[in-house]
Amino acid sequence: MRVMVADDAALFREGIARVLADSGFDVVAAVGDAQSLLERVADDPPDAVVVDIRMPPTHTTEGLDAAHALAGSHPDVGVLVLSAHVEPHFALQLIESGARGAGYLLKERVADVDELGDAVRRVAAGGVVVDPAVVAQLVGRRRERSPLDDLSERERQVLELMAEGRSNQAICQRLYLSPKTVEAYVRSLFGKLGLQAGADDNRRVLAVLAFLRN
Known part of the structure; x- marks a missing residue:
């Protein structure tokens, strides 16, 4: 490279x-x-x-x-x-x-x-x-009501790791979850954030942006 x-x-x-x-x-x-x-x-x-x-x-x-x-x-x-x-x-x-x-x-x-x-x-x-x-630091700051408030604790953990740039496999290893479980959490948080079906790479970026803005 x-x-x-x-x-x-x-x-x-x-x-x-x-x-x-x-x-x-x-x-x-x-x-x-x-x-x-x-x-x-x-x-x-x-x-x-x-x-x-x-x-x-x-x-x-x-x-x-x-x-x-x-x-x-x-x-x-x-x-x-x-x-x-x-x-x-x-x-x-x-x-x-x-x-x-x-x-x-x-x-x-x-x-x-x-x-x-x-x-x-x-x-x-x-x-x-x-x-x-x-x-x-972003996790610790105070926010007004946002769609992120609807995420479960585990979904928020998955999103935080996504914000660090971790792949699903890396999230599995960090949270000791199976690939299918992580995929389910990712799909769920996409839905709660209102990210419609499309390219997963784009939705990951949009989810990270939503996380960083709030």
Whole structure:
């Protein structure tokens, strides 16, 4: 799998590239700013990019802006945005950007080689990844009445794991449930959220968006 990395901190950038290479990824570019990343993607699109949310020139949302741009120009390129802080509103913006595969992960997760590699593979495959710390913060905030209030405790647990980008198989393993049971919970929560029958990948994204907004 071909991956590009963008981070203005040279040591961190090279560290990410080395970790990914050691995990079997083909790191085809490692650059220090968002504009360079966009140019390299335009020249030779990879399967996924890993980009810091804050880079030159303003160190604000360059990585997020690059993700939005790629959603329009290269929708098949998965984008994993790394952040040093838990910022739920940025995670929501990223998912709403329309990218085929999008993820928001805290930089501290990079130390877990398996978790980083799994997140890159999931966004490259078109999935959605949200850092568990962001999901936990969203779960804890107060909300007005919403369709999510009709979910059972188990359905909510399944949706929280979906928001992290977990597949049905991963949810089975996490909750010690059978595949058929998880499928039943997923169908049920789709129904309660008013998501009509259609492509399950799209309904998963819509369900995650409903969860993040409320």
